[in-house]
Amino acid sequence: xxxxxxxxxxxxxxxxxxxxxxxxxxxxxxxxAGVLIRRNAIIMLMSIELMLNAVxxxxxAFSSYRSDPNGQIFVFFIMAVAAAEVAVGLAIIxxxxxxxxxxxxxxxxxxxx
Amino acid sequence: xxxxxxxxxxxxxTLFLGFSENxxxxxxxxxxxxxxALATAFIDWNAPGxxxxxxxxxxxxxxxxWAILIISAILIMGFSEGFERFEFAQPAEYFAxxxxxxxxxxxxxSFKNLIMLFLGIEILSVAMYVLTGADKRNIRGNxxxxxxxxxxxxxxxxxxxxxxxxxxATGTFxxxxxxxxxxxxxxxxxxxxxxxxxxxxxKVAAAPFHLWTPDVYEGAPxxxxxxxxxxxxxxxxxxxxxxxxxxxxxxxDFWWIMIAVxxxxxxxxxxxxxxxxxxxxxxxxxxxxSHAGFMLLALLGDHENALGSIMFYSVVYTLAxxxxxxxxxxxxxxxxEKGRVYEQNDLFKGLAQxxxxxxxxxxxxxxxxxxxxxxxxxxxxxxxxxxxASSGLFWVIIMAVLMSAIAIYYYFKPVxxxxxxxxxxxxxxxNPLAKFIFAITTFGTIVLGIFPWILRSLF
Numbered sequence: 001x002x003x004x005x006x007x008x009x010x011x012x013x014x015x016x017x018x019x020x021x022x023x024x025x026x027x028x029x030x031x032x033a034g035v036l037i038r039r040n041a042i043i044m045l046m047s048i049e050l051m052l053n054a055v056x057x058x059x060x061a062f063s064s065y066r067s068d069p070n071g072q073i074f075v076f077f078i079m080a081v082a083a084a085e086v087a088v089g090l091a092i093i094x095x096x097x098x099x100x101x102x103x104x105x106x107x108x109x110x111x112x113x
Numbered sequence: 114x115x116x117x118x119x120x121x122x123x124x125x126x127t128l129f130l131g132f133s134e135n136x137x138x139x140x141x142x143x144x145x146x147x148x149x150a151l152a153t154a155f156i157d158w159n160a161p162g163x164x165x166x167x168x169x170x171x172x173x174x175x176x177x178x179w180a181i182l183i184i185s186a187i188l189i190m191g192f193s194e195g196f197e198r199f200e201f202a203q204p205a206e207y208f209a210x211x212x213x214x215x216x217x218x219x220x221x222x223s224f225k226n227l228i229m230l231f232l233g234i235e236i237l238s239v240a241m242y243v244l245t246g247a248d249k250r251n252i253r254g255n256x257x258x259x260x261x262x263x264x265x266x267x268x269x270x271x272x273x274x275x276x277x278x279x280x281x282a283t284g285t286f287x288x289x290x291x292x293x294x295x296x297x298x299x300x301x302x303x304x305x306x307x308x309x310x311x312x313x314x315x316k317v318a319a320a321p322f323h324l325w326t327p328d329v330y331e332g333a334p335x336x337x338x339x340x341x342x343x344x345x346x347x348x349x350x351x352x353x354x355x356x357x358x359x360x361x362x363x364x365x366d367f368w369w370i371m372i373a374v375x376x377x378x379x380x381x382x383x384x385x386x387x388x389x390x391x392x393x394x395x396x397x398x399x400x401x402x403s404h405a406g407f408m409l410l411a412l413l414g415d416h417e418n419a420l421g422s423i424m425f426y427s428v429v430y431t432l433a434x435x436x437x438x439x440x441x442x443x444x445x446x447x448x449x450e451k452g453r454v455y456e457q458n459d460l461f462k463g464l465a466q467x468x469x470x471x472x473x474x475x476x477x478x479x480x481x482x483x484x485x486x487x488x489x490x491x492x493x494x495x496x497x498x499x500x501x502a503s504s505g506l507f508w509v510i511i512m513a514v515l516m517s518a519i520a521i522y523y524y525f526k527p528v529x530x531x532x533x534x535x536x537x538x539x540x541x542x543x544n545p546l547a548k549f550i551f552a553i554t555t556f557g558t559i560v561l562g563i564f565p566w567i568l569r570s571l572f
Contacts, residue, residue: 021281028274035267044263051270055277062281071280074228078273081235085269088242089262095246096255105263108256111328 020061027054041093041103045086052082114164114171114223115153116179117216123149124212131205140194143208147187150215154179167287168226174420175223177571178351181424182218185343185431186211191550192336192442207247211340214240218348222355227276227286230352234272234316237345238265244337245329251453257332264315264325272312279305279360288360306364309356310371317349318398319375319405320382327386330398335445335456338394339438342401347427350408354423358416372409373509379406380516387523393441393458396523397434400482403520404430407497410513414500422496425569429481429489429561436478436554440471443543464531468541472531474551481558483524484517489561496569 027050034047056075063071093103100107123146130139154176161172190211193204217236224230242265246258280286282301315322330338361368383403390396404426411422444461445454465472481490494517501510543551561568 024277028270031270032267035263041259041263045266048263048266048270051267052273055270055273058274058277059280062277062284066284068284070286071277074231074276074280074286077228077232081232081239084239085235085266088239089266092242092246092255092258092262095249096252096259099250099252099255105259108252108259110253111256111260111332 017061017065021058024054024058024061027051027057039104039106041096041105044105045089045093049082049086052078114169115156116150116183117219119150119153120146120212120216120219124209124216127205127209127212131203131209136204139204139208140190143212144187144190146212147183147190147215150212151180151183151187154183163225167289168229169220169223170225171223177424178222178347179219181428181431182215182222182344182347185347185435186215186340188435188550188554189336189339189343191546192339192439194544194546207244210240210243214244215344218344221348222351224352224355225288227279227288230288230356231273231276233348234313234352235269237348238269238316241265241337241341241345244340245333247337248334251332253332253453254334255332257329260325260332261329268312268315268322271308271315275305275308275310275312277305278302279309281305288356302364303367306361306368307371310353310368313349313353313356314375317346317353317405317408318402319409320379320402321375323379323382323402323405326402327390327395327398330401331392331394331456335394335438335442335454338397339435339442342397342438343427343431343434346401346405346408347431350405350423350427351420354412354416354420357412358419362416369413369504372412373506376406376409376413376509377512379403379409380513384516384519384523388519390523391457391459393437393460393527394456396458396526397437400520400524401434403516404482406516407494407513410497410501410509413504413506413509415503418496418500418503421569421571422493422500424571425489425496425561425565426493428568429493429558432554432557432561433478433481433488433490436474436551436558437482439547439551439554440475440478443471443547444541447539447541458527459530461527461531462533463535466534467539468543470548470551471541471543474555475531476528477555477558479524479528481562483521485521487559487562489558489565491562492565492569496565 031047031051031054035044038044056078059071059075097103127143127146130142157171158173158176163170214237217233220229220233221237224233242258242262245261246254248254278301282298282305311322318326357368380403383399383406387396387399390399408423408426411419441456445456448455448460477488481488484490484494498510
């Protein structure tokens with residue numbers, strides 16, 4: 001960080017930024033792995049949420065270290081959009097459950113060519 | 114900025130119209146609302162400026178794109194006349210969602226801050242997830258909706274991670290100034306650039322992030338497939354261009370080769386994949402991947418021309434795609450097999466004999482998509498090739514020319530089938546509005562093929 005930053009709270013300063021970045025990256029990778037490996041639609045949805053929350057953590061960490069509120073405002077947007085997305089996602093899953101009585105995505109293989 | 118307000122308000126009004134007994138009013142009202150939004154778009158003409166604390170940037174270029182998006186939406190929604198007859202249809206909701214999704218598309222072409230880019234992409238995508246699953250009892254539609262949702266949300270996560278890293282490196286979400294590699298931030302910046310590009314390329318269906326495209330295009334109701342392949346693509350490419358030409362212009366050495374590889378991959382996967390498709394919608398999906406490759410070519414050249422080329426390409430692609438999907442919608446209504454409309458290529462068998470008008474529309478659309486001279490598609494390809502040539506990447510251009518030769522083969526499959534003697538259908542009814550839309554799209558394709566400068570000279 002080459003530019004001069006205003007002072008940050010002591011609590012945040014005690015933990016180096018790299019630790020936050022590492023933690024967020026690990027959470028993000030767990031989320032990706034969950035989406036790619038699990039076959040249950042709900043668990044895939046949860047993994048996506050984990051990815052979004054890792055991003056939130058990352059944004060908050062950067063935002064505190066830079067003493068810049070923009071990142072934290074972005075987190076609110078992400079939380080609101082994620083809620084909307086989950087609502088739509090669960091609606092789609094419920095719709096599928098009504099039709100085939102299962103939410104295992106390996107049963108959904110009608111589309112191929 | 115005014116169309117955002119106008120569409121948000123009229124979208125809510127459309128929802129309330131759904132309560133009325135007379136469902137027939139929803140369709141003309143929605144078209145009128147879209148026309149109002151189109152008119153309000155031009156209030157800001159020649160009055161460039163920033164809105165909402167520099168969140169949105171409005172200038173004549175963005176207004177042209179607003180007009181393109183809204184007009185495409187009007188043309189596509191025109192095919193939904195008589196939509197209220199279907200049992201599953203809830204016209205008010207769908208028209209309202211279309212209007213809300215346009216808000217997202219408009220934000221994507223005029224953002225100035227990454228927060229607005231994210232919101233725009235999400236508003237458009239979440240609306241598209243719903244529209245993809247519009248046919249609730251159709252298991253294929255459900256599957257398409259779930260696939261689109263999971264893949265789209267996954268891409269959003271990646272895009273956001275990129276934005277967070279970008280923020281970590283630069284300390285701002287504003288895309289006004291260019292950033293440069295240097296110091297200890299460069300690692301964050303690399304990750305940010307790569308992940309943001311992956312997230313956005315996902316939305317425009319460029320290979321290798323195209324895996325959702327064929328399934329989603331096939332499973333979605335045809336009208337929303339047309340919507341997805343035109344509006345999402347146009348908005349996505351403008352957003353991609355805006356990010357690459359402003360913030361990431363200093364990183365050109367880094368993303369340049371990545372885009373070149375993606376162009377090659379998209380063209381190969383799109384064109385070779387389309388050859389073996391029997392379903393017309395899957396064919397159009399692979400064609401959409403290959404067109405994403407062609408439009409990415411424009412980004413390789415210098416940025417002065419790129420936006421004009423993208424604009425021209427998206428207009429001709431939109432016109433041809435609306436024609437093609439429109440013909441499919443009109444013809445497939447006549448043939449129901451196993452409880453759903455028949456959408457294989459041989460649906461078009463003997464179309465020329467049966468209904469000369471529809472066959473002409475289909476053939477001109479296919480010729481334009483294949484890039485045959487005297488149609489708009491030829492000039493679209495010409496402009497992007499010229500842009501890419503200025504970058505000196507000749508192997509990519511040779512590749513693109515070869516691939517457009519393959520494209521001629523599969524675009525001529527429906528054309529040849531429509532010329533055949535035997536017909537599989539009885540008479541086809543077209544309503545006057547659909548006829549009018551076909552006339553506009555076909556006429557537009559030919560006019561742009563003969564006088565491309567009408568549109569190209571806008572920029």
